[in-house]
Amino acid sequence: MFVLAQKGIAVPKEFNPRDYITETAPEGQPGFEVPDDSAYYQRRLADGDLVLVDAVAPAAVTVATKKEVANVQS
Template sequence: MKVIARKGVRVPCENHSRKYITDAKAGVVKESAYYMRRVFDGDLMVVEDVPQVEAVEAVEAKPDAEAPVTTAKRGGKGA
């Protein structure tokens, strides 16, 4: 699971007490009792994986040469 620490908290890693999960960058950890307890206590937050959308090139729309151009005329005073 992917987790990040809440703001202002450093959470020690389960097997590496000198390494920390911080609020600056999310980390991938196993779903152990240690990390689940930290999530339940509010020290860690689970981050949902958001798939990155590929960039799509914008295509300029060109009117068809065969399509007739129509405009709506408004009736009324002053027209």
């Protein structure tokens, strides 16, 4: 599953607490990929520190943006 942190929160990763999940997705990804069955991430989702991201939505937005740019340049 893909997640992002709530605005203004940096959530430590489960097995690397010095690396954080932020509100900004990594380049080319819809969010940070984390295991579905992790109790740590499920707790963070339930607490509201993390939000679930739809893996399909960012690609659709990117395509629409490119079409808009192509129309403006024409």
